[in-house]
Amino acid sequence: MSDVTASNAAAGLSQSPALASGFQFPSIHNFPPFYTLQPTASTWKNQAELWSTIIMRYYKHHRLYQLDLDDTAVNDQLFNNQRINRRLKPETIQAIVDVMVKKGDAEWDATSKKRRAIVYWRKPEDWAEMILAWVFELGLNNSILTFYEIAHGEDSEGQEFHNIHPTVLQKTMEVLVRRGIAATFQGATFEEMGVKFFNAGAK
Amino acid sequence: MNRRRMQIGGRAYNERLKATNESYQRVGQSLYDSQLQQLQSQLDTFRANLEVFAREHRKDIQKDPVFRMHFQKMCANIGVDPLASSKGYWGELLGVGDFYYELGIQIIDVCLSTRALNGGLMELSEIKRRVERMRGIQNSNSKTTTTGGSRNNAPQDSNSSSSSSKWAAITLSNNNKDTSMEITEDDVLRAIKTLAPLGSGFQVLQLGDKKMVSSVPRELNRDQSLILALVQNTSGHINANMVSERLGWESGRIETALDTLLEDGLMWIDQQAEPYEYWVPGFFEPEDDEIYATTTVAASSS
Numbered sequence: 001m002s003d004v005t006a007s008n009a010a011a012g013l014s015q016s017p018a019l020a021s022g023f024q025f026p027s028i029h030n031f032p033p034f035y036t037l038q039p040t041a042s043t044w045k046n047q048a049e050l051w052s053t054i055i056m057r058y059y060k061h062h063r064l065y066q067l068d069l070d071d072t073a074v075n076d077q078l079f080n081n082q083r084i085n086r087r088l089k090p091e092t093i094q095a096i097v098d099v100m101v102k103k104g105d106a107e108w109d110a111t112s113k114k115r116r117a118i119v120y121w122r123k124p125e126d127w128a129e130m131i132l133a134w135v136f137e138l139g140l141n142n143s144i145l146t147f148y149e150i151a152h153g154e155d156s157e158g159q160e161f162h163n164i165h166p167t168v169l170q171k172t173m174e175v176l177v178r179r180g181i182a183a184t185f186q187g188a189t190f191e192e193m194g195v196k197f198f199n200a201g202a203k
Numbered sequence: 204m205n206r207r208r209m210q211i212g213g214r215a216y217n218e219r220l221k222a223t224n225e226s227y228q229r230v231g232q233s234l235y236d237s238q239l240q241q242l243q244s245q246l247d248t249f250r251a252n253l254e255v256f257a258r259e260h261r262k263d264i265q266k267d268p269v270f271r272m273h274f275q276k277m278c279a280n281i282g283v284d285p286l287a288s289s290k291g292y293w294g295e296l297l298g299v300g301d302f303y304y305e306l307g308i309q310i311i312d313v314c315l316s317t318r319a320l321n322g323g324l325m326e327l328s329e330i331k332r333r334v335e336r337m338r339g340i341q342n343s344n345s346k347t348t349t350t351g352g353s354r355n356n357a358p359q360d361s362n363s364s365s366s367s368s369k370w371a372a373i374t375l376s377n378n379n380k381d382t383s384m385e386i387t388e389d390d391v392l393r394a395i396k397t398l399a400p401l402g403s404g405f406q407v408l409q410l411g412d413k414k415m416v417s418s419v420p421r422e423l424n425r426d427q428s429l430i431l432a433l434v435q436n437t438s439g440h441i442n443a444n445m446v447s448e449r450l451g452w453e454s455g456r457i458e459t460a461l462d463t464l465l466e467d468g469l470m471w472i473d474q475q476a477e478p479y480e481y482w483v484p485g486f487f488e489p490e491d492d493e494i495y496a497t498t499t500v501a502a503s504s505s
């Protein structure tokens with residue numbers, strides 16, 4: 001019994017479920033100056049690019065969507081390197097996300113005062129293609145699906161968009177509506193929103 | 204009368220002398236000719252032999268770095284430089300000028316794709332390491348006949364063999380590394396030299412006991428050079444105190460030198476250290492090259 005607790009404790013301590021589940025940080029993640037916003041513009045530009053690449057890959061690997069400056073669980077993995085005792089300051093993370101937003105790789109939650117952002121490691125256009133393919137494969141076109149069914153339904157289990165973030169799903173649906181492939185219907189809640197795919201969307 | 208005879212005799216003597224001279228000359232000329240002919244035929248034989256040798260060993264010249272170096276030395280001793288250009292007799296015969304041309308392109312590629320990280324200054328051995336891996340990867344993609352397995356063959360410096368085999372273990376586990384893609388630092392230097400006429404601006408700098416390749420036209424001032432040389436013995440990073448200790452400069456001079464190194468993108472600063480640490484980038488693991496490459500591409504296209 002005490003053995004079990006000990007090993008549980010050890011598991012809890014072993015600082016990286018991320019590593020355990022296979023995300024390999026590039027070696028620059030262990031480079032101490034990587035955690036200081038570089039004062040030279042060209043160096044900073046490259047540093048921000050590298051950080052955004054790492055963030056996108058990390059988020060994709062773990063199917064994460066929201067970057068939250070107050071979410072220590074994720075940030076301790078990504079932005080806090082205990083091995084070299086360096087961490088990104090919140091201002092630096094914000095500066096990096098700003099760069100990502102400019103490139104369309106992220107979007108600040110307008111109400112969050114730059115505390116939360118959605119990370120688009122896949123573009124809404126690409127999600128749209130993926131969901132569309134799935135709908136037609138299952139012959140669900142011409143019937144109405146709820147957002148819940150797409151994001152959390154049994155049929156979408158195993159799909160990459162299973163458990164997709166509501167904001168990302170919303171954006172994806174907007175893409176489909178704009179392209180005239182789908183129409184959405186108001187529901188009482190976000191998850192009860194409905195969507196109907198038209199045959200015209202079939203390829 | 205007497206005198207006249209003498210004159211006649213003298214003339215006859217002169218004529219004889221002239222004739223003798225001429226015949227000597229003829230003999231001399233024919234000797235000379237035959238020597239020349241001999242030389243010519245020796246040269247022809249030599250050239251033919253060198254041709255045969257080069258043809259027979261063309262593959263070795265291209266694939267085996269040690270062999271290539273010896274061949275290069277031998278040719279340099281007799282005043283030909285067959286590897287320097289793909290144009291001309293030797294280049295066409297051997298197709299080896301292309302070797303340096305291709306290597307040059309790969310060096311440019313390595314230097315440019317890492318420039319944003321290291322400010323365009325890279326250790327020669329690091330370039331060699333990365334180019335070698337690039338060649339290995341290219342080879343695995345467009346693989347034709349050769350399958351590796353002869354890995355123990357060539358590398359004289361253990362450094363390169365260990366890093367490349369490590370890389371092989373990490374990413375190319377299903378692909379045997381091919382020694383044909385191996386190169387030496389000598390090859391890299393030679394290829395950089397062949398880039399010079401293109402106005403590439405590539406320079407080889409001696410900093411401390413290391414050769415560094417600069418892909419950005421620049422002049423390092425003396426203080427910058429001294430610090431970069433110093434950093435080689437301090438694990439790639441340094442602070443003002445260390446500079447003061449080892450070089451005995453006053454603080455204003457140290458600050459100026461370190462600041463200009465930051466501005467030139469040659470160093471990164473770590474402000475979470477006390478005192479601030481200045482780092483030379485460029486010692487990152489090979490498995491990350493792909494991330495740097497994609498990042499640079501993204502950066503330049505945006």
